[in-house]
Amino acid sequence: MALVDYKEKLTCTRCGQCRHFIGSWTRACPSGTKYVAEPYYSSGRAWLAEALLEGRVELDRKMAKAVFSCAMCRGCTEMCPIEYRNHAMDVVEALREEAIEAGVVPPTVRDFLKNVHTSGNPWKEPQEARGDWAEGTGVRPYEKGDEFLYYVGCVGAYDERSRVNARAVGELLLRAGCSFGTLGSEEVCDGNEVKHLGERGLFEHLVQEQSRIFEERGVNKVVTLSPHAYHTMKNDYPGHGVNVEVMHYTQILLDLIQAGKLDVSKGLPARVTFHDPCYLGRWNQEYEMPRQILTAIPGIDLVEMERNKETSFCCGGGGGNFATDLLSGRDGPACLRVREAHETGATLLAVACPICTKMLSDALKTEGLEENLRLMDISEIVLEACP
């Protein structure tokens, strides 16, 4: 929907309830926590949308920063007491669409979208290299008749640190004897960040490409590395005629462990805290599966951060921010989050998303916490627990 279609739904009163998580009374908004000024909160964006529609203001580059710095984490909508909670994220997306139309996007956002359009990924890396993460793993191309497609996504395919996650999941699926394959260099960007950045046309193009590939290759079930891909394929793709069964890899891992297909008896003695990825947690209400996996591993002592589950604090990587870099810095959410993880006394910070991996591993370096807190994806943890 275009911004004008939300005119009657812009009923945010700026009560500010969205800025704290009830119960822990911690701060909820990544961009608001970093920038503090009113336009950087959900209410600020809602009122900006209203001002635009009523012709009081025009978007400019400075304001576009407030619009694009939203991490789309739904921390605000989790706490919003009124109907507007059902529209807040869509309004941000629609605002971004307006900014793109007006040609007033931050340079990093412009580059992100341009690179996805021309090169199929945010960093302008060659398409041919998209499958390189799998070299030496034994993970093979998807074949018709495979039970599911293992979809890796841009970050898992190209980011050096997140490739470790991609390989770990691949290794686990192989060990479990799963029938799967990947698309390798044929894989297309899932488009979740593109959509959330307001580039509807490009998103629709990506979905069409995905649809063509899925149809040609006979893909009926997808298991994703990233919760972002999981979210968009599950929730957005059906509206564009693409209906495949989608799961995040954590949603099949516990069954594999319990069925004895993955032996975790070696265990991993560690105090672990889990960072809920927004696109698994708040966007799709999956909080327990990753925790059940962790507690199935001998030796793991699971402790919760102050902000967890529905009130987890976003790493700041969503909404394309992992590449557009609008929420970085020691006052940014990723650094705040690793400090919060460190406070639990955990020696291991578990994640289940390649974007969280990227954001939080960088933050550990910035905070000088690498010696105190090891960051591992759940797949890496499970792999390490296998004999």
Place this chain on the structure above:
Amino acid sequence: MNETDLNALVEEVTGILGEQYVMVDPPVLDNYSRDMTVEPPSLPDLVVMPQTVEEVQGVMRIANEKKIPIVPFVTGTNLGGLTIPRRGGIVVDLKRMNRVLEVNEDSMYIVVEPGVSFGDVERHLLRNHPGLKLSQPAAPANTSVVANYLLGGLGTLAMKIGCHGDMINGLEAVLPTGERIRTGSVSVSPYWFSRHPLPDFCSLFVDWKGASGIVTKASIQLWPNQPFEDYYAVGIWDIDHVPEVLGRIVKAEITEEQSGRTREVIEVGFGMYKAGEPQLPWDILVMHRITGASKKLFDAKVEVLEEILEDETAKGRRAEILWDFSANDVARRVSEFPTTGFALSWMDMGRGGAKNPGGGACWVGGYSTLEQFPGGIKKAREIMERHNFAPMGTQRTMGLGRYSIMRFLVPYNRKDAEEVKEVREMLRELAQMELDQGALMYKAPEWATEMMLEKADQGYLDLLKRIKKLLDPNDIMNPGKLGI
């Protein structure tokens, strides 16, 4: 302000704060020009975000020299239009001043900067000083503690003490002329324990609606967190019996909190409101919070409450405990503090009391005596029903029953110009009704304050103007908000 003057101002202020914290973009100014109420918006010339007292002083000196209005802002949720920059100027957003500076457990106070929210304090106390609590308003957790307390807010401990303005031990403030002052014990001692026994200047900032300076630190009283606590919802069948029933409970000194909602508030909240057709048997629901340092003391207080209600009912003033909250999830939703979702959901209710989100929320309310309450509610019902608004009235007893607030919640559609106009008319009628009863308007917009001051003693008015002139010779501090 013309462009040349604005550019010169921006340059000077940027020299103090840095470019990142000086904002002149029209979309930013628009954000700060308005609030959720029917008060007309007005654009500032710029918005600044200082972090230190020295930065506040720097901005203030420039503004004073150039005679530019200053409007202090933290979250703008005062529901009185008090942060709308009526004459333009500089909005000073204090959210970067967000430190909890000190908690003194023995003397039970916390010293905070204006950007500290109730949520921040709640978290700080839960983690570090769980035996202490502060009085919380029925406001979102994001609300500034300093701003709310300076506005004489009403909260969970109002019943015992009075409004929040009475719970401030001392302040640090920057005057409109740029000097930094301290008042309260901290002006002589290292401790912030009391306003006495010095001539008190805290009252030059409490209830002044930001028109006397910018408070940069405040010492807020804390209270012991008792181990035994529960809420009891008391229904009173006839609004006319409120003064006797509540007055008797208050004088028994058994409850820490007494706050009421007319049946319409509950009916609207649960989607059962019908204009002129009561859906609930009682007329007002009054929440009582009982606490005790021991189970014995807690049980004794509850027993006294039950005895009072039984006796009042026997005398023809029917009043009963409808729910105790430990057993009733619905009841708990009605009264959770700090304010959680249900308590704010009234903002989604539109005209007629049905769910119809309109993005607007306002109220009008005054401090008066409990004695005035029944008459006020009846008149308000007539006024609001005539305008086709559900008469959602709220009440909170303060200062052991010495006064009470009577306030009416008005959610409305801010996109409907006709509705906005009608709400303004209705609010004027309600304000006049309250003033005619001897009430004082609480946290009121300019027009309501002006109405109130028409009844003021001339000596009071003259002194108010003299002190304002002394503190703020160029009338830069939130001009107009005092109604003088």
